[in-house]
Amino acid sequence: MLRKLQNTCRQLLLEGKVDVVIGYGQADSESPTHPVFITDAKDVKKLVWNDKCLINLVTYLKRPEIKSLGKSAIVAKGCDERAIVVLEKESQLERDSVFVIGMACAGVGQPLLPKCKVCDAHMPQVADIIIGSVENPSVDADTRYAELKSFLKKSPEERHKHWVKECRRCLKCYACRQTCPMCYCERCIVDVNQPQYIDSSASTKGNFAWHITRAFHLAGRCVGCDECTRVCPVGIDLRLLNMSIAKSAEQNFEFRAGVDPDAKPIIGSYSEQDREDFIR
Amino acid sequence: MSQIITKSSLLRLADKWLAEQKRVIGPRSAPSGQVLYAEVEDAAELSLAGYIRPANSIKDYIFPRHEKLYSYKINGRNIELIDAELSTVEQVFIGARPCDAAAMPILDRIFNWDCSDDFFNRRRELSTIITFACKEHDDYCFCTSVNSGPEDSRGSDVILFEIDDEKYEVRSLTDKGKKLFDGNTEESDKISSVGPGPEICFDLKKIKQFLDEGFESPLWKKISLGCIGCGVCTYTCPTCHCFDIVDEGNSSGGERVRNWDSCQFSMFTKHASGHNPRSSSSQRGRQRIYHKFQIYPEKFGKLLCTGCGNCSRDCPVSSGVKSVLQAVQKSIMENG
Amino acid sequence: MSDEKEQFEPKIIAYVCNWCTYLGADLAGTNRLEYPANVRIVRLPCTGRIDFNLMVKAFEAGADSVLVSGCHPGDCHYTTGNFHARRRWILFRSLLDTMGIDVDRIHFTWISAAEGKKWQEVVTDITESTRKLGPYTAYQRVCGES
Numbered sequence: 001m002l003r004k005l006q007n008t009c010r011q012l013l014l015e016g017k018v019d020v021v022i023g024y025g026q027a028d029s030e031s032p033t034h035p036v037f038i039t040d041a042k043d044v045k046k047l048v049w050n051d052k053c054l055i056n057l058v059t060y061l062k063r064p065e066i067k068s069l070g071k072s073a074i075v076a077k078g079c080d081e082r083a084i085v086v087l088e089k090e091s092q093l094e095r096d097s098v099f100v101i102g103m104a105c106a107g108v109g110q111p112l113l114p115k116c117k118v119c120d121a122h123m124p125q126v127a128d129i130i131i132g133s134v135e136n137p138s139v140d141a142d143t144r145y146a147e148l149k150s151f152l153k154k155s156p157e158e159r160h161k162h163w164v165k166e167c168r169r170c171l172k173c174y175a176c177r178q179t180c181p182m183c184y185c186e187r188c189i190v191d192v193n194q195p196q197y198i199d200s201s202a203s204t205k206g207n208f209a210w211h212i213t214r215a216f217h218l219a220g221r222c223v224g225c226d227e228c229t230r231v232c233p234v235g236i237d238l239r240l241l242n243m244s245i246a247k248s249a250e251q252n253f254e255f256r257a258g259v260d261p262d263a264k265p266i267i268g269s270y271s272e273q274d275r276e277d278f279i280r
Numbered sequence: 281m282s283q284i285i286t287k288s289s290l291l292r293l294a295d296k297w298l299a300e301q302k303r304v305i306g307p308r309s310a311p312s313g314q315v316l317y318a319e320v321e322d323a324a325e326l327s328l329a330g331y332i333r334p335a336n337s338i339k340d341y342i343f344p345r346h347e348k349l350y351s352y353k354i355n356g357r358n359i360e361l362i363d364a365e366l367s368t369v370e371q372v373f374i375g376a377r378p379c380d381a382a383a384m385p386i387l388d389r390i391f392n393w394d395c396s397d398d399f400f401n402r403r404r405e406l407s408t409i410i411t412f413a414c415k416e417h418d419d420y421c422f423c424t425s426v427n428s429g430p431e432d433s434r435g436s437d438v439i440l441f442e443i444d445d446e447k448y449e450v451r452s453l454t455d456k457g458k459k460l461f462d463g464n465t466e467e468s469d470k471i472s473s474v475g476p477g478p479e480i481c482f483d484l485k486k487i488k489q490f491l492d493e494g495f496e497s498p499l500w501k502k503i504s505l506g507c508i509g510c511g512v513c514t515y516t517c518p519t520c521h522c523f524d525i526v527d528e529g530n531s532s533g534g535e536r537v538r539n540w541d542s543c544q545f546s547m548f549t550k551h552a553s554g555h556n557p558r559s560s561s562s563q564r565g566r567q568r569i570y571h572k573f574q575i576y577p578e579k580f581g582k583l584l585c586t587g588c589g590n591c592s593r594d595c596p597v598s599s600g601v602k603s604v605l606q607a608v609q610k611s612i613m614e615n616g
Numbered sequence: 617m618s619d620e621k622e623q624f625e626p627k628i629i630a631y632v633c634n635w636c637t638y639l640g641a642d643l644a645g646t647n648r649l650e651y652p653a654n655v656r657i658v659r660l661p662c663t664g665r666i667d668f669n670l671m672v673k674a675f676e677a678g679a680d681s682v683l684v685s686g687c688h689p690g691d692c693h694y695t696t697g698n699f700h701a702r703r704r705w706i707l708f709r710s711l712l713d714t715m716g717i718d719v720d721r722i723h724f725t726w727i728s729a730a731e732g733k734k735w736q737e738v739v740t741d742i743t744e745s746t747r748k749l750g751p752y753t754a755y756q757r758v759c760g761e762s
Contacts, residue, residue, distance in 0.1 A: 027603075031419070034598040035506040055597060065505060065561050152714065157754070160716030164758055169316070171345055171540070175510035179596050191547055197669060199528055201539050202345040205759040209672055212711065216668050219707045231596035233335055233512045235312025240714060248710035253703075266707075270699035272689065278709065279702070280725040280738060 001132040006044045008101060008129060012073050013041040018099050019070025022060050024053045051108045056225040058083040061093055062184040073099040078121030082223035082258025083181035085126055089265055092184055102127025104134040115226045118144050126261060145247045151240055167207035169234040176228035176238055177214060182221045189213060215241040220249050220266035223258040283450045283465035284443065293464055294323035294374055303371035305341050307334045328375050332418045335594055337518035338373050338380045342403045343387060351535040366402040373409045379423050379588035381411045383518035384435035389580050390521055408456045411436035415475040420589030422481055422602045428586050430477040441472035482609045490608055491574045499611050503604050504565035506597045511542030513591035513600060519584050543568055569604060626680040626746035628655045631670055633663045636687035636728045643732030651736045652743040664697025668708045671722060675755045681721045681746040688726040721752060
């Protein structure tokens with residue numbers, strides 16, 4: 001697979017079809033991977049593909065420093081690729097401005113990441129070329145949200161205590177925001193200071209407000225790449241927050257972000273049949 | 281002859297300090313599996329072995345991420361300002377690493393440079409730092425490349441050297457340290473050892489020369505392409521100290537607070553006029569290296585880095601000071 | 617002298633739309649229908665404008681309950697504002713539930729300009745149910761931490 005990936009990228013660069021290849025590099029086989037931005041065809045040997053390829057590289061498509069390099073090819077796993085679908089739906093990128101190299105993926109992480117255990121996107125769906133082949137079992141919603149279901153078994157007071165404890169650790173480093181492909185606002189609401197809607201302080205109150213806000217701003221947009229959880233320097237399990245809205249979206253509106261390129265975004269649309277059993 | 285203490289005696293001492301209403305801070309395992317410096321309520325919570333170094337630094341307890349400076353109350357035309365009280369709680373750090381402790385004298389200089397920062401100074405006075413010298417290191421450590429090492433005792437009040445799993449040699453370096461350990465150690469002829477430390481991975485002289493001449497080098501852009509602009513490197517760094525002062529409140533009252541800030545945030549240098557002199561990630565990435573390896577040394581004579589490696593260890597995209605300087609070194613070697 | 621225990625008076629913030637619920641509340645007033653003074657009304661042009669952060673801020677400011685009310689579906693003055701709001705509320709409730717925030721303290725209703733009686737009933741019911749739940753100290757404790 002690696003040979004084919006490197007050859008594909010070499011061709012793309014030599015033929016001038018793309019200006020830069022965004023992929024994974026690695027200092028040595030023991031190190032974690034890091035992003036590489038290859039503009040010279042002879043550098044494609046820097047590309048690697050293995051179970052340490054964790055980063056969701058789609059986040060670079062939103063950065064002006066990367067956009068200025070020209071048309072890009074991007075190495076994407078099935079989970080990463082959904083972010084491209086969402087970004088296109090939100091008019092953040094033209095689909096033909098990116099050449100998507102989809103990688104068949106049996107799961108990443110040592111140990112295997114939780115998202116991989118319930119993944120049904122082992123084979124990319126919208127890529128321009130797919131490298132490799134792997135079984136892609138379907139996963140039902142109950143399995144997909146099993147972790148959330150077991151968390152919800154706790155009482156509301158226990159849940160509240162849990163999140164207060166988690167939020168106390170938050171440093172407001174915004175790694176979760178910066179790594180998320182969907183957090184592309186040029187000026188995040190937490191950086192708006194006239195007036196300051198969300199406290200920028202890393203106090204428990206400020207952290208609580210920040211995490212509620214970010215989770216809700218991702219409603220119907222979060223594709224579950226779990227990068228936010230991976231990058232958190234203090235190990236806050238942000239997956240559960242995003243999962244709770246994703247579960248509600250799937251249960252109430254049969255919607256999963258990034259899966260169907262033709263589906264209408266859920267926050268931007270409505271149905272006259274939306275439930276209102278909780279409304280008096 | 282040296283003074284030694286057993287691990288169980290050390291933990292008993294920690295419980296004693298807790299009983300004396302001192303705050304005890306040390307490495308603790310989080311549910312996620314990470315080890316982080318945290319305040320403990322019981323010495324049994326401390327995790328003193330089995331990892332290289334915690335993912336955060338001790339600075340959070342001396343220069344907190346969020347600190348009240350004063351509060352205000354508005355009543356009609358009457359405004360009342362109430363100063364925040366300085367800390368009164370004695371705190372003991374157990375299990376700091378040399379790279380954490382060595383950052384303290386560096387921060388002392390900054391917080392007493394043009395004015396005395398009472399909040400910081402009071403916490404420093406009330407803190408006693410017990411450092412564990414390092415027997416092991418990982419690929420991210422580079423203390424030896426920045427004039428430090430696994431037994432660097434700068435900033436420590438007491439430094440402990442491991443003899444074996446259950447015993448440490450105790451060297452009390454300051455009066456504060458002596459106060460905690462005198463009478464609580466035994467004499468011994470056992471020998472402690474310390475690790476060799478990581479191999480030196482870049483040449484400071486060559487780096488300095490590059491910094492003097494290479495401000496406009498295209499290398500900065502190349503190195504910074506992967507940076508996503510979060511604050512992890514700065515917030516987990518023992519020596520980074522930038523802060524933001526904000527007012528939080530409403531028309532009836534509120535507080536003026538100080539929060540950590542990061543030079544890697546895109547709006548860090550945004551002026552009120554709207555101009556941003558560091559609007560790209562390459563300018564910000566370059567600035568961090570210059571601050572640590574040229575600007576601060578020129579002013580204060582020491583590097584603003586202790587080689588702990590947290591910036592690389594915790595970086596979402598595996599960048600960080602060590603890999604940047606190694607890339608600089610590589611570029612120097614390739615280009616002569 | 618009787619020993620009167622001071623009854624807990626809940627603070628309820630009501631975010632209401634200008635065209636239906638606000639007029640409904642006004643109608644309750646002109647008809648002299650009494651309802652508890654515990655409710656503080658915040659008037660917005662439409663429920664579609666209601667940002668979920670407004671609910672968070674209400675709790676941060678010390679509210680014990682929050683009421684959000686607007687036009688019935690199909691009657692929105694801006695045609696579709698309340699449809700968008702309804703969808704947001706479905707999602708936001710699930711997030712709040714996961715975070716352990718008391719969803720029994722957040723109430724949604726459709727109250728039209730003609731339903732002064734409904735406004736009176738809703739506010740009275742919410743006041744009493746909140747009184748039973750007690751003050752929302754859990755959230756205040758979060759905010760009080762530094």
